Amino acid sequence: MCLRTSSHPKCLKEGVGDRAAALCPEAKRLNRKTSYPIEGVRIVLALRPAAGILSPAPGEDSRLFPMSRRPTSPAGMRALERTAPAAVLGAAGLIRDIESLSPEEDPQSMSNGKFDADVAVIGAGPGGYVAAIKAAQLGASVVCIEKAYLGGTCLNVGCIPSKVWISSVERLQHVRHAEQLGVKVTGSVEPDFAAMNARVEKIVSTQRGGVGMLFKKNNVKHIEGTASFVDANTIQVVKDGQKQTLRAKCTIIAGGSSVMDLKIPGLEGGAEANVWTSDDAVFPKFIPKSVLVIGGGAVGCEFGYVLNGLGSKTTVVEMMTSLIPMFDEDLGAELQRAFKKQGIEVLTGAMVEKAEKTKAGWKCHVKTPSGVQTIEAEVVLVGVGRKANVEGLNLDKIGVKQHKRGIEVVNNKMQTHVPNIYAVGDVIGKIQLAHVASMEGIVAAHNAVLNDGKEMDYKSVPNCVYTVPEVASVGLTESEAKSQGHDVTIGKYNFRANGKAMAIVEQDGFAKVVAEKKYGEVLGVHIIGPHATDLIHEGVAAIKLEATLDYMVDTIHAHPTLAEPLLEAFEAAAHGKSIHTL
Incomplete structure (x- = not known):
C-alpha cells in the first residue's frame, strides 16, 4: 500500500500530480483511510488517487491541517515529517481528522512533565543497541545506557569472539588435512596462541567501535553507567559514584544475562582455580592439556570443538540423552559421531556429582548410565546456565513483574505489566539468542515510538x-x-x-x-x-x-x-x- 505512512514515504515527500502515480502505481487506485498514532493522538489520513498537484478529490476539504492541531512534541513532529512534510499532507487533503488515543492504546499517556528522551534503552547488547537505533530511525529521541561495553555479551564475550576462535581452528584443521586437496604442506602446523588471541581482541574492538559509530550516525545518545528506576518514567544512572537522573516517556529494558554459578560440590575458585566459564574461555590465558566441558549444548559443544582443535584432550558431559538436546535428535546423534571422529569424548545422560582439586587440575566424579566415572582434567569449563540481569533495576518498585527466568512480558509487543516499559532479549528468559533479541528490540521500538501494534513471531526462529x-x-x-x-x-x-x-x-x-x-x-x-x-x-x-x-x-x-x-x-x-x- 503506497501512502501508508512508512511504506513509501517518497510518494508523499516527492510525489506531485502524475509524478506521484508514476512513483507508485498503487496511488492511482487508493481511496481509503488509514491511521497513524503519534504522541497520544491518532492522525487519520485520507488516501486517494493522485490528481493534479495532489489536489483533493471533489467534495473533500482541501484546507491545510491547522498548526494548532499538529503534534507538538519533537518526536511527534519528527515522525510526521519523516513520513511527509506537513504542508504536503495538508495541501493534499490527506489529513482527515485527529483523534485522542485511549490509555490502553497509548502507553505514553501515563507520562507527565518534561522528558529528556522519548525512549530510554537499558543495555547495549544485540537487543538494546538495535532497539535504540530503530527507535531513533522511527523519529524518537533516544538514550542508551550501558554499564560495560557496547555490544553486550554477544559481541564482547560471546557470539563474536567464540566464532573467531572457531574460524581459526577450522583453518588450522584445513591446513593439517590439506593433502586431501592435493596440497603438500611441509613442516609442523601449530596454533599461534598469542596471534589467535590478538585476532579475537582486534575483531571485538572493531565491532564494538562499529556500534558506537552507528549510535552517532543515528543520533543515539550513549550514557555509561548502571541504571535503576526511580519511577516508571525516571531512571537514575550511576558511574564512579556520580549520579544523574533522566526522564523518558518509554523505556526498553535489554540488560541481557550473565553466567550463573553451577553448584557442584567441591568445584569452586573460578578462573584462578581453572574453573572457566564461557566468558573466560573466549580470552584464555593458556591452552589446557585437558578439559572437561560441563554441558553439551551450543556453548559446550563449540568450546569443546575449539579446545580439542587446539590440542586439549576434551571430554563433554551432557545431562540429557543427546548432545544439543534442544535440536532434532538426529542432529545430536550425528554431531556426536563427528566429535568421536575428531577425538572428543562425549558422555550423555551423565552429570558431574562432585569435584576434587588436584595439583594437575581437577578430578571429577561423573555419574553415567553405566556407573560413576572419574575424569581428570586441567581445566573444567562450565558451559551451562545463565541468569537474567535484573538485579538493581528496582523493578518491584515500579510494578514490573518477574518470573523465575526474568522479566514477564504480557504480549508479543514486548510490553511488561507497566505499559510504557518494554523488555527484550535474555532478560525475559524466553529464547536466549542474539538474533531473537534484535528482532524483539525492533518490535519494542515500533510499539514504543509508533504504537503500531507490531508483534514478535517466534515460529520461524533459526x-x-x-x-x-x-x-x-x-x-x-x-x-x-x-x-x-x-x-x-x-x-x-x-x-x-x-x-x-x-x-x-x-x-x-x-x-x-x-x-x-x-x-x-x-x-x-x-x-x-x-x-x-x-x-x-x-x-x-x-x-x-x-x-x-x-x-x-x-x-x-x-x-x-x-x-x-x-x-x-x-x-x-x-x-x-x-x-x-x-
Missing part, C-alpha cells in the same frame, strides 16, 4: 551451533511435530552424495525436512553439515511464508551447491524419494 560440522534448525523437530498431533512426512539427504561437499572435502551430515503430510506445509528444517548456519535461512523463509513441499521442490537450486541437499530433502518428503537417492 537456532545454530557453529561446530564442525555446523548445526542449524528452524521450526518443529520430528518428535515435536508428532507430539502436537501432526501426521508428518520426513525427507533426508546426506551431504556425502553432494558434489560441492565432495569438492571441499566436507561430507559429514545431512539435511532433514519435517512436513505435514496432507497439505505438505513445511513444519521444520534441520541441517548438520558444511555451512549449515548459512543454509538454514531457506528453511526460515519456508516456515515464515507457510510454504508447501511442492513450492520448495519447484524452486530451482543452483548446481553444484551445498543447498542442493535441502532440495533433495524437500523432494524426498514430498514424493518418498528424491532424484539422487539410490
Whole structure:
C-alpha cells in the first residue's frame, strides 16, 4: 500500500500530480483511510488517487491541517515529517481528522512533565543497541545506557569472539588435512596462541567501535553507567559514584544475562582455580592439556570443538540423552559421531556429582548410565546456565513483574505489566539468542515510538551451533511435530552424495525436512553439515511464508551447491524419494 505512512514515504515527500502515480502505481487506485498514532493522538489520513498537484478529490476539504492541531512534541513532529512534510499532507487533503488515543492504546499517556528522551534503552547488547537505533530511525529521541561495553555479551564475550576462535581452528584443521586437496604442506602446523588471541581482541574492538559509530550516525545518545528506576518514567544512572537522573516517556529494558554459578560440590575458585566459564574461555590465558566441558549444548559443544582443535584432550558431559538436546535428535546423534571422529569424548545422560582439586587440575566424579566415572582434567569449563540481569533495576518498585527466568512480558509487543516499559532479549528468559533479541528490540521500538501494534513471531526462529560440522534448525523437530498431533512426512539427504561437499572435502551430515503430510506445509528444517548456519535461512523463509513441499521442490537450486541437499530433502518428503537417492 503506497501512502501508508512508512511504506513509501517518497510518494508523499516527492510525489506531485502524475509524478506521484508514476512513483507508485498503487496511488492511482487508493481511496481509503488509514491511521497513524503519534504522541497520544491518532492522525487519520485520507488516501486517494493522485490528481493534479495532489489536489483533493471533489467534495473533500482541501484546507491545510491547522498548526494548532499538529503534534507538538519533537518526536511527534519528527515522525510526521519523516513520513511527509506537513504542508504536503495538508495541501493534499490527506489529513482527515485527529483523534485522542485511549490509555490502553497509548502507553505514553501515563507520562507527565518534561522528558529528556522519548525512549530510554537499558543495555547495549544485540537487543538494546538495535532497539535504540530503530527507535531513533522511527523519529524518537533516544538514550542508551550501558554499564560495560557496547555490544553486550554477544559481541564482547560471546557470539563474536567464540566464532573467531572457531574460524581459526577450522583453518588450522584445513591446513593439517590439506593433502586431501592435493596440497603438500611441509613442516609442523601449530596454533599461534598469542596471534589467535590478538585476532579475537582486534575483531571485538572493531565491532564494538562499529556500534558506537552507528549510535552517532543515528543520533543515539550513549550514557555509561548502571541504571535503576526511580519511577516508571525516571531512571537514575550511576558511574564512579556520580549520579544523574533522566526522564523518558518509554523505556526498553535489554540488560541481557550473565553466567550463573553451577553448584557442584567441591568445584569452586573460578578462573584462578581453572574453573572457566564461557566468558573466560573466549580470552584464555593458556591452552589446557585437558578439559572437561560441563554441558553439551551450543556453548559446550563449540568450546569443546575449539579446545580439542587446539590440542586439549576434551571430554563433554551432557545431562540429557543427546548432545544439543534442544535440536532434532538426529542432529545430536550425528554431531556426536563427528566429535568421536575428531577425538572428543562425549558422555550423555551423565552429570558431574562432585569435584576434587588436584595439583594437575581437577578430578571429577561423573555419574553415567553405566556407573560413576572419574575424569581428570586441567581445566573444567562450565558451559551451562545463565541468569537474567535484573538485579538493581528496582523493578518491584515500579510494578514490573518477574518470573523465575526474568522479566514477564504480557504480549508479543514486548510490553511488561507497566505499559510504557518494554523488555527484550535474555532478560525475559524466553529464547536466549542474539538474533531473537534484535528482532524483539525492533518490535519494542515500533510499539514504543509508533504504537503500531507490531508483534514478535517466534515460529520461524533459526537456532545454530557453529561446530564442525555446523548445526542449524528452524521450526518443529520430528518428535515435536508428532507430539502436537501432526501426521508428518520426513525427507533426508546426506551431504556425502553432494558434489560441492565432495569438492571441499566436507561430507559429514545431512539435511532433514519435517512436513505435514496432507497439505505438505513445511513444519521444520534441520541441517548438520558444511555451512549449515548459512543454509538454514531457506528453511526460515519456508516456515515464515507457510510454504508447501511442492513450492520448495519447484524452486530451482543452483548446481553444484551445498543447498542442493535441502532440495533433495524437500523432494524426498514430498514424493518418498528424491532424484539422487539410490
